[in-house]
Amino acid sequence: MRRIYLDHIAATPLHPEALAAMLPFLKERFGNPQSLHGEGQSVLEAVEEARGQVARLIGATAAEIIFTSSGSESNNLAVKGLALAGRAKGTHLVLSAIEHLSVLNAAKSLEKFGFRSTLVPVDGAGTVRPESVERALTKDTVLVSVMLANSEVGTIEPVAEIAKLCRAKSVLVHTDAVAAAGSLPLDVQALGVDALSLAGDQFYGPKGGAALFIKKGTRLLPQIDGGIQESGRRGGTENVAAIVGLGKAAEIALARRAERAAKAAELRDRLIDGLSRKIGHVLLTGPRAGRLPHQASFCIQFVEGEAMLLSLDMKGIAVSSGSACSSKALKASHVLLALGLDHATAQGSVVFSLLEDTTAEDIDDVIESFPPIIERLRKMSPLYTAYLKENPQ
């Protein structure tokens, strides 16, 4: 059976050119980049080349890039590393309510060390209002963390505006750009942020290859203590192959993201229009305009996300019902609740995220296959039966 994979936000395939770049480092170029001999030094060059490639993707300098093992590690390093380094200044954090779990839980774990956090609410479309962030700032605030885009609802946040008002009050700003990196232009200068998280598996790079931008001169407390790697800011032998693959994927993303985004946005709109036309009681989550080009998310009333997902899977269509980091937790998503949706509606979440090679035919197949699935699931739903009784058609 033909498979249609529409779960970019869980993982993208590795770009063949990125894999090709990685292979020598999984074979003959196995040296440790910290070794002084030839086997080490030639590998170090490759690591530093990748650092430049990642830096160019976001308008940073190579020295501002720290390699990590995942977007979650980057987020932890940013939140904990910046907060703990700034503890003398204050112990208050400001986060949006729809941050990734790795940001929210990192802030939560800082409570053990005397920090407290304010969660800034979002509007019904998932947008963080800059004035809400401003109101949350206190003279004790050391860090604001607002994501560049939310993978679950597709909302793009006004990070540049938020950063500007934080800068005016000398408060550091981190942005989790993991979901955005695949299709949005990223420029740390234009954004005005002090830290930015990236993960390769959101733009056709390898799992295990991720990065954190830390603006030059910004103090950061390492979270993996160890040796001299990453200028002492992150210990552990470098995952050379993943770093090289991340670099190559960054280079490709820089060259192709505009084209990727334009193509994806067209198909995304085709999907949104098609499903909205063919399914009743369906709610597009996140904004209609100004959302991630490759993402379309819905809450389908009277059905459960997991049942939809498994039914679609049986039809050869792979999608998600939210973040892969919490998908099995079976709780309603904190993101959807923050948008003001009730628990029952939030349970009906389904997220389509498009790859570079997704075709109009794929989208049309989904528009064809999905409505009968919903119809069947709703027939089994006591909630839907009750609804029909109260609202005879």
Next chain:
Amino acid sequence: MRRIYLDHIAATPLHPEALAAMLPFLKERFGNPQSLHGEGQSVLEAVEEARGQVARLIGATAAEIIFTSSGSESNNLAVKGLALAGRAKGTHLVLSAIEHLSVLNAAKSLEKFGFRSTLVPVDGAGTVRPESVERALTKDTVLVSVMLANSEVGTIEPVAEIAKLCRAKSVLVHTDAVAAAGSLPLDVQALGVDALSLAGDQFYGPKGGAALFIKKGTRLLPQIDGGIQESGRRGGTENVAAIVGLGKAAEIALARRAERAAKAAELRDRLIDGLSRKIGHVLLTGPRAGRLPHQASFCIQFVEGEAMLLSLDMKGIAVSSGSACSSKALKASHVLLALGLDHATAQGSVVFSLLEDTTAEDIDDVIESFPPIIERLRKMSPLYTAYLKENPQ
């Protein structure tokens, strides 16, 4: 020019079977193991299979294995995660003075949170005496961390004895088994430890694939907060390919480590004997017997480690002058100083570590090539000139 790579402790090559096992996960099997659809679930199975393979290498159960990105991350997670989870009980740690930087610096960073550490000295051969550990324990001690073997001087530590006396006082024991995993048998039951760190790149697995054993029922505070991965103990999308490669390398290590160790020990002794015979003013660091089978380390008086290393590199021989995590820091190794060596002697450190495919011919080449290098370097050494003046031959 033929290259002779004798720097196992910096990195081993990736075993071709481990690479073969990884490749599908760098190509078509790119799913996220937390995804509920087919692309995710088939990948999850592979991750869990690897967990079993790693568990079998050390006599643990699969549920006791947490995948991490490096030995340093495993060490950080063990030291910080166990200490912080046990903070209600006490805030004192006991470490050997020759632990890896990732253990020592993790303990140091805990000082910010009210912890203090006692460093237990070692004898001249680098051995931690169990009675020294016992003396260092206080009623406030929550964790003891003593490595299973030291990569710089080859010493194998009496961890089982240390763990036994700690268990009698209900103190948790972590052992850094990163350097040992390639060639020593590992059995967490026999060792009696509560936590054990491993890294794939020390036994022909991939960089980026590492693990921490945490004994069932032991409380651990996550260090990368995030989602539901690794049963909530380590957030971040799993580096599937690295995990699969680690699993395969563990399987191979379990089958071959006895044979690997026996062969390596023979060549190691050939190297020790040959160099001791041909070079004057040379000191074997670590014990003669009871050392890592694949490691031979020396301090060569009146020469600098870095000069030796670069000269050997030019002759096609890759070795190290200590841990790759600190090799460029150009300070005398804390390990050698802890053995009682003076700074000048410690500067002359050179560490040979043998691979599975190292041959007697390789060793004989080193025994042939190394003495003239030392002779040349000593001719340029003012220290050696002064020594000769005082001790005419």
